[in-house]
Amino acid sequence: MLTLKDPSLLRQQCFIAGEWCDADGGATITVTNPATGETLGTVPQMGAAETRRAIEAAHAAWPAWRRQPAKARAAILRKWNDLILANADDLALLMTAEQGKPLAESKGEISYAASFIEWFAEEAKRIAGETLASPWPDKRVLVTREPIGVSAAITPWNFPAAMITRKAGPALAAGCPMVVKPAELTPFSALALAVLAERAGVPAGVFSVITGASRAIGGEMTSNPIVRKLSFTGSTAVGRLLMEQCAPTIKKLSLELGGNAPFIVFDDADLDAAVEGAIASKYRNAGQTCVCANRIYVQDGVYDAFAAKLVEAARKLKVGNGADAGVTQGPLIEEKAVAKVEEHIADALGKGARLLLGGQRHELGHSFFQPTVLADVDAGMLVAREETFGPLAPLFRFKTDDEAVALANDTEFGLAAYFYSRDIGRIWRVAEGLESGMVGVNTGLISTEIAPFGGVKQSGLGREGSTHGMDDYLVIKYICMGGI
């Protein structure tokens, strides 16, 4: 049973126009703990009608919110940040219960989530325009940056809090209301953020959270002309669909999509550092992050040494209920996630890969899976082309630098990439050669609110975080002022 210091953070209703409410027909969705299968509670099964109300409430709230001085919006965001941090323990317990990640990772995500609210509270005050050298003696040329309007967000289950604040932070800072649809599997973290937004003084209608039928809610968000901006984080397949659905109303889009990150170990790498980075990148959230190392390429001369060290390190991972002390790998989110990992392992072994560690469902049952390492993996295997999204580390062998970069780039994805080397010329050549939105050099952990997060190719559009994150919620207006 979930015991919170502040039980009011666990909400089984949605937040629309400043009110907590049930679905019109009273239907609900059950939310379960992936580590135990126990029911945590229910949330409303909402659809298009409730979504439309949330969008209209956002539209009604927009004029006053955009007229608020940036400093006033910033103060409310700062308060929201402070409340998230003050309730971090409860928020982390909620997250581990509904998503499964170890408590330490949940606490890390809560800090990460708050950091976007803090960062954009500051960025709100730095929205600037331009005055340009007019070509006319009697006219002045001005450029302003203004809030785009009502925004909608659809977010995934793997980072139930940070993927919301990474959107709501810049939206509210820019003066845009936001309606959020979290993943059906992890709604409680989103609803708890709404509780704290309300307490922070976010006005009614400016931030709404609705749960329920994703197609119906998404259909309203993408077709309603009041929504000027859609921000989506999730799979490339769904991102492609939403992009199509937004086309008739020409919405501004942010798409944070799937990945297939290469992790390259060159023969001049610090192997212990490379193993540490590979463990951090591969097994974080049980391998369920968009920036996880999905393919590990190791240069011939260090292949066997790296493989042995990686197996030794992965063997130390402690699989269990994320709420239990010392657990470093929780369950996968659901059964179909386990099935995908099994499919990738069976396919690779059937095509000649060697099993070095794990490879089976964990004896704890439910959706727990053993940390797994495969050797002799090649480009003809599913794991080379698809995002595994599980605790599977496939080792590929390569000979030359050019071969490594070509193999790394041989994918339609381009979100994150990593490599380990201590040769400065090699570092520059490889960092510039990788087709990826983000590159980690001698590190497996790259995410921070101050840097632009996003991908190239079919990993998405736009950037979140950093000073660039505001651009997605602002529009540029040119004012030509005559009669001077």
Ligand SMILES: NC(=O)c1ccc[n+]([C@@H]2O[C@H](COP(=O)([O-])OP(=O)(O)OC[C@H]3O[C@@H](n4cnc5c(N)ncnc54)[C@H](O)[C@@H]3O)[C@@H](O)[C@H]2O)c1
């Ligand atoms: N690039 C990033 O920053 C980032 C971050 C996290 C996850 N991801 C990606 O997300 C995927 C895993 O997350 P997931 O399984 O939740 O992805 P998903 O695409 O299945 O679902 C993401 C969200 O979209 C909603 N959704 C699904 N179908 C929809 C539809 N037809 N209309 C409207 N909404 C719909 C879901 O309910 C959920 O809220 C992986 O591919 C991962 O790489 C990317």
Ligand SMILES: O=C[C@H](O)CS(=O)(=O)O
């Ligand atoms: O899974 C996607 C997240 O964006 C990962 S991270 O926490 O931002 O690295």
